[in-house]
Amino acid sequence: MSVSHTGARSHQNAQASRSPRHHPDEAKQLIVERAFEFLWEHPFRDLTVAKLMAETTLSRPAFYQYFNDLHDLAESLLREIQSVMHETAHPWIGGGGGPNSSRRVSLAGVVRRCVEHGPVLRAVADAAPLDERLERAWSAFMKSWDDAVEHRITEHQRQGLIRQSLDARHTARALNAMDASVLLAEFGSRPQGDPDAVLETLHSIWVGSLYGRSPKRLPIPKHSGTT
Amino acid sequence: MSVSHTGARSHQNAQASRSPRHHPDEAKQLIVERAFEFLWEHPFRDLTVAKLMAETTLSRPAFYQYFNDLHDLAESLLREIQSVMHETAHPWIGGGGGPNSSRRVSLAGVVRRCVEHGPVLRAVADAAPLDERLERAWSAFMKSWDDAVEHRITEHQRQGLIRQSLDARHTARALNAMDASVLLAEFGSRPQGDPDAVLETLHSIWVGSLYGRSPKRLPIPKHSGTT
DNA sequence: TTGACTTGCTGACACTGCGTCAGTACGATT
DNA sequence: AATCGTACTGACGCAGTGTCAGCAAGTCAA
Numbered sequence: 274m275s276v277s278h279t280g281a282r283s284h285q286n287a288q289a290s291r292s293p294r295h296h297p298d299e300a301k302q303l304i305v306e307r308a309f310e311f312l313w314e315h316p317f318r319d320l321t322v323a324k325l326m327a328e329t330t331l332s333r334p335a336f337y338q339y340f341n342d343l344h345d346l347a348e349s350l351l352r353e354i355q356s357v358m359h360e361t362a363h364p365w366i367g368g369g370g371g372p373n374s375s376r377r378v379s380l381a382g383v384v385r386r387c388v389e390h391g392p393v394l395r396a397v398a399d400a401a402p403l404d405e406r407l408e409r410a411w412s413a414f415m416k417s418w419d420d421a422v423e424h425r426i427t428e429h430q431r432q433g434l435i436r437q438s439l440d441a442r443h444t445a446r447a448l449n450a451m452d453a454s455v456l457l458a459e460f461g462s463r464p465q466g467d468p469d470a471v472l473e474t475l476h477s478i479w480v481g482s483l484y485g486r487s488p489k490r491l492p493i494p495k496h497s498g499t500t
Numbered sequence: 501m502s503v504s505h506t507g508a509r510s511h512q513n514a515q516a517s518r519s520p521r522h523h524p525d526e527a528k529q530l531i532v533e534r535a536f537e538f539l540w541e542h543p544f545r546d547l548t549v550a551k552l553m554a555e556t557t558l559s560r561p562a563f564y565q566y567f568n569d570l571h572d573l574a575e576s577l578l579r580e581i582q583s584v585m586h587e588t589a590h591p592w593i594g595g596g597g598g599p600n601s602s603r604r605v606s607l608a609g610v611v612r613r614c615v616e617h618g619p620v621l622r623a624v625a626d627a628a629p630l631d632e633r634l635e636r637a638w639s640a641f642m643k644s645w646d647d648a649v650e651h652r653i654t655e656h657q658r659q660g661l662i663r664q665s666l667d668a669r670h671t672a673r674a675l676n677a678m679d680a681s682v683l684l685a686e687f688g689s690r691p692q693g694d695p696d697a698v699l700e701t702l703h704s705i706w707v708g709s710l711y712g713r714s715p716k717r718l719p720i721p722k723h724s725g726t727t
Numbered sequence: 728t729t730g731a732c733t734t735g736c737t738g739a740c741a742c743t744g745c746g747t748c749a750g751t752a753c754g755a756t757t
Numbered sequence: 758a759a760t761c762g763t764a765c766t767g768a769c770g771c772a773g774t775g776t777c778a779g780c781a782a783g784t785c786a787a
Contacts, residue, residue, distance in 0.1 A: 294753065294764050318630050321744065332766050337746065402626035403545050443701040450685065451678030458677065474670040482705040485712030521735050521782065548773065559737050564775065 292330040301339040304329065305349055309393055316462075317347070317396035344404035351397045351407075354390050355414055361386055362421075377476050383452075384472050387460040395461030398453075418449045426483065435483055448479055519557040528566040531556065532576055536620055543689075544574070544623040571631035578624045578634075581617050582641055588613055589648075604703050610679075611699050614687040622688030625680075645676045653710065662710055675706055 295303070307328045311320060320343060326333045340346045361382035387394065401411040422445035429435045452475055459466030522530070534555045538547060547570060553560045567573045588609035614621065628638040649672035656662045679702055686693030 291752070291765070297764080300764085316629065322746090323744070331764095333745095334747080334767080335765060338764075342746080399629035402543065403630075439704065440697065440701055443697055444705065446685075447678055447682050447701055447705055450681035451674055454677035454681045455674050458673075470667065470670055474667055474674055477666065478671065478674055478705070478709040481709035481712050483708070485708050518736070518781070524735080527735085549775090550773075558735095560774095561738080561776080562736060565735070569775080 292332075297339070300331065300335070301349075304331075304336065304339060304346070305353065308346055308350060312350070312393045312396040314392075317399045320396075342404075344400060344407040347397045347400045347404075348407055348410050350393055351410055351414060354386070354394055354397075355417075357390075358383060358386050359417070362418075376479065377472075380452075380476055380479075381472055384456065384460075384468050387456045388465060388468055391457070391460030391465060392462060395457045398457055398461075415449060415453065419445050422449055429483075439483070444482070448482070451475070451478070519559075524566070527558065527562070528576075531558075531563065531566060531573070532580065535573055535577060539577075539620045539623040541619075544626045547623075569631075571627060571634040574624045574627045574631075575634055575637050577620055578637055578641060581613075581621055581624075582644075584617075585610060585613050586644070589645075603706065604699075607679075607703055607706075608699055611683065611687075611695050614683045615692060615695055618684070618687030618692060619689060622684045625684055625688075642676060642680065646672050649676055656710075666710070671709070675709070678702070678705070 304325070307325055308320070311325060311328065322336050322343065323333050325343075326336050329335075340349070362379050397407075398411065401408045419442075423441045426435060426439070426441040426445055430437055430439070430441065455471060455475060459471050460468075531552070534552055535547070538552060538555065549563050549570065550560050552570075553563050556562075567576070589606050624634075625638065628635045646669075650668045653662060653666070653668040653672055657664055657666070657668065682698060682702060686698050687695075
């Protein structure tokens with residue numbers, strides 16, 4: 274549209290230190306790395322394209338060659354972490370092992386990953402509500418866990434290890450939501466919490482709510498006046 | 501600093517429809533109401549000061565007479581909802597009633613409040629990570645629940661209703677985090693979920709993990725090779 | 728009534744960060 | 758050496774924010 278600004282520059286001074294050219298994927302990965310570094314020490318709200326690219330030899334507009342915006346970048350971070358997480362949790366998802374042994378081992382792996390990438394993962398979670406696409410990506414991420422857990426629960430229901438009256442879908446979602454909240458809260462910002470205590474707490478809730486015999490429905494006292 | 505723009509206007513046309521003056525708290529409450537309306541239908545990310553005040557007879561700068569920024573407004577929304585929620589949950593916090601009866605009644609009340617104010621509460625939760633002050637306010641909000649639950653758990657531990665080995669603090673935080681996540685997910689955006697199913701699921705997890713006899717520690721299979 | 732004071736409110740400004748574009752120069756290919 | 762594709766950049770327009778000097782509606786005193 275407006276061209277008024279062109280022509281005025283021509284070939285100004287020229288020794289303007291153009292950065293060395295990268296292969297596209299190379300540069301993209303470089304930006305992702307800087308983002309990891311930044312988000313390890315700062316919350317997502319402090320991240321701007323300018324700040325991020327300042328940690329680079331590239332200029333701010335270069336960012337937009339590789340990402341649509343910061344949320345798009347966050348989606349890449351999520352994908353990266355997601356692949357690592359799914360990998361360490363696969364043994365449990367895949368099935369096999371006792372009713373809670375491999376579950377516990379798997380959870381321990383997830384906890385470990387959260388200790389490693391907590392702040393970054395939290396950044397993604399924080400950013401999710403700000404962008405529809407990213408929000409969907411986050412939902413899909415959570416859904417993948419929900420599906421796995423739901424499948425496992427129904428399987429155990431068929432084996433009689435879990436009572437039939439339990440709503441597999443809702444329960445799976447609730448327990449996963451709990452894990453996510455707790456893990457992000459405990460390991461999403463420094464100083465991080467105690468991995469062992471968290472693991473123990475989460476595991477005991479999972480086991481208690483899934484496999485624990487519910488108490489023989491204690492008689493409900495009749496003074497139900499408590500509104 | 502620059503004053504160049506003054507004096508040029510003098511007393512321009514003058515019939516510029518100045519809005520009727522309000523008493524301060526009156527106008528503030530009016531803005532809060534508009535915010536409630538807006539956030540009931542749109543996510544927080546779509547809220548801007550201009551859009552909000554456009555629903556008003558006031559101008560955009562007037563907003564800053566009553567709030568520092570949108571996060572400050574969100575804090576007001578939170579306080580408003582918080583008072584209502586604590587009120588309906590008080591019977592359980594106050595104690596009395598059977599181990600799970602009043603707990604259930606109380607939870608039902610909270611669920612109801614979330615059906616009413618879900619989207620707004622979600623907006624606050626979404627906005628929390630964007631501002632340090634608001635983030636702290638949200639944490640304090642959650643902490644008030646955590647404290648109440650922790651207290652209740654230790655009380656029941658003293659009565660022998662809950663096993664001593666359970667970590668009251670961590671468990672309270674985890675269960676509350678679960679409730680918050682699930683409630684915001686189910687009722688934070690339309691179409692909302694099924695209140696009864698959610699209530700049932702959450703309640704059963706609480707009861708199972710707190711009061712349920714944990715299964716007699718199933719023997720851990722020896723093929724611990726699942727990394 | 729009138730003048731002086733208070734204060735709710737507003738137009739206009741500076742500023743920050745975003746996303747885009749025409750245009751440049753580097754490296755590869757011939 | 759000439760050409761071409763493309764990684765990259767300076768500069769722009771835009772959206773939204775927070776602030777300020779100034780205005781006018783109300784109040785009170787004389």
